Amino acid sequence: MKQPYGIDRDEVLALEDLSVGFVHGGTSTVLAHVSLSIRRGETLGLVGESGCGKSTLGRAVMRLLPSNAAVDGEIRLLGRDVRAMDDREIRRLRGGSVAMIFQNPMSALNPVLTIGRQITEALETHTGLRGRAATARAVELLHLVGIGRPVDRVHDYPHQLSGGMRQRAMIAMAVSCDPKLLIADEPTTALDVTVQTQILDLLAALQEKLSMAILFISHDMAAVASVADRVAVMYAGRIVEQGQATALLLDPAHPYTSGLLNSVPSVDGAKLARLQAIPGNVSAGSAEAAGCSFHPRCRFAVTGCDAEAPPLADIGDGRASRCWLATEDWRPDAAARGLAT
Amino acid sequence: MISVSDPRAEAPATEQSARLRRALAKSPPSVRAAFAAVALVVLVAALGPLLTRDPTAQDLLAVLRPPFATGSAGTYLLGTDQLGRDLLARLVSGMRTSFVITFSAVLVGGLVGTAIGLASGYLGGRVDNLLMRIVDIQLAVPGVLLVLTLAAVLRPGVGTTICVLSLIVWVIYARVARAQVLSLRETDLVMAARATGCSNARILLYHVLPNIAGSIWVITTLEFAHVMIAEAALGYLGLGVPPPAPTLGAMISEGQRYLQLGKWWLVVMPGVIVSLTIISINAIGNWLRDIHDPRSRGRPG
DSSP, X not given: OOOSSOSOTTEEEEEEEEEEEEEESEEEEEEEEEEEEEETTOEEEEEOOTTSSHHHHHHHHTTOSOTTEEEEEEEEETTEEGGGOOHHHHHHHBTTTEEEEOSOHHHHSOTTSOHHHHHHHHHHHHSSOOHHHHHHHHHHHHHHTTOSSHXXXXXXXXXXXXXXXXXXXXXXXXXXXXXXXXXEESTTTTSOHHHHHHHHHHHHHHXXXXXXXXXXXXXXXXXXXXXXXXXXXXXXXXEEEEEEHHHHHHSOOSHHHHHHHHTSOOOOGGGOSOOOXXXXXXXXXXXXXXXXXXXXXOTTOOTTTTTSOOOOEEOSTTOEEOOTTOOSSOOHXXXXXXXXX | OOXXXXXXXXXXXXXXXXXXXXXXXXXXXXXXXXXXXXXXXXXXXXXXHHHSOOTTOOXXXXXXXXXXXXXXXXXXXXOBOTXXXXXXXXXXXXXXXXXXXXXXXXXXXXXXXXXXXXXXXXXXXXXXXXXXXXXXXXXXSOHHHHHHHXXXXXXXXXXXXXXHHHHHHHHHHHHHHHHHHHHHHTSHHHHHHHHTTOOHHHIXXXXXXXXXXXXXXXXXXXXXXHHHHHHHHHHHTTOSSOTTSOOHHHHHHHHHTTTTTTOTHHHHHHHHHXXXXXXHXXXXXXXXXXXXXXXXXXXXX
16 A cells, blocks of 8 residues: 655655564564554554564664564655665664664663763764763753753662653653654553653653654553554554544544453443453464454454455545455444444 | 753763772772782782892702791791792792783683674674684683693793683683673663664673673683682693793692602792682672672662
């Protein structure tokens, strides 16, 4: 499918027909023909359960995949082909125009270097700043991400900070060189709920201030709902549904999206019903299996779903769903009520 | 954006040494004693030869004299050997030779071994295979045998001894460094460093090396002791630095023949120096490893 945006000046990242497989003996496909784009200042939420290829996608953008990864398709970042870059260019890109934050800041931060040193390292790599100027900038950045007493904190080691503080420090490192795209790979998963909210608020504030695009990778629907402008739902290496965040989350068009949303516990008094789980799990290699990759777990599966894979079909309002049943009106939740009665 | 001037940012290097000083102030007495012992031994080895008599001068009228004996050249504080040479002068001079050789061998072997281990573990693939097979081959040959063979074949001297000894050291460093890099390479730490745009060299130097420094310190102290003994053994077997220049091992070897005659000082004096140095270095090594790991430094409030 072609990008609806085409060549666009505001386009920060565009993936076209991106496929990734890992070679070990045979090849296992992790991403299959993924196309998506992110525009300046926009947050794209990428959701899906563990193992659906979300993190692989984020890493593919920065060419951080292991050497046994076979990549196919186009990755265009700020109009330039990432796959064609040489080592020097790709290093300038990493941490420069694209930065990444990780799920667990404790393991991603270097335990034997101070926070300040790690931020100044990024600055030294990408900007001319060195020595006192770099440290002063590190202090500014720590202040920017809401760390109190940054003048003291800059000399702290990661283990001396709390989990939330560490993630803030990680974010400070990531935004230190003014990235155009921030890839946040499950940035709140390892944090407790109150801290999660603070980090999400921080990301939103920073995005406004620095006008960067964010690729927000998460399996936490609530987190995605609070930050994303658009959402792409992935299943077994494919995008199964995408569209504007509010519309997609309130009114899912794909059975998998609906299943994900129904499996989120709610504090809403009206919904004390038993949580609905999606039966089964993402089976290995289902990206290559015949038919729709979700059909073995889909309660709406009909004859034909196992024969041919459905295309990502346009269902209006800039939304698309990879389901044979998908039309402008068909919704799994309504259909489920129909099945029940 | 705000701008805050930070007085402490001006001298990060002094901060590091200040940390070491603070750690030293909190160290247990045994560690301080070990530091004092090593400092004393090094000082004596460095300056001693300037103050003592000629270690090769013979006083044949005063052979095998016990400590505090007097001869034609005055009092011999530690006695004399079978040729009437001043044992104190020989000990001090032997310490210097032994330390220079040990230090150089560990330095050369450690640098080469660590570099090879880092490269091997980080690059992986064929490079790793080749380098590790070389290590395997060398480890399969008993170290002492290798050293003895080489020492016997090559022309004896300080340089040869250093080369031969560094040969038994580098494999240990290479093995340990590689193993650590292999596990570190797969961590988020290295992934995050790559995501920041670090080059491979930078990742190895700033992110991998500091994280394996603890193990490197520990094997350095172990290897220091190991090499010191190996050097003494070479001297003992007459394959080290050739006589008449004294080394600790050669002194023990020569003195051993006179043990049965009750001339204990010829063996005990150099033996004590070797033991004292090795024990002290091991104690320092343990302590260094503990303070090097920031996670074990405690959490300030």
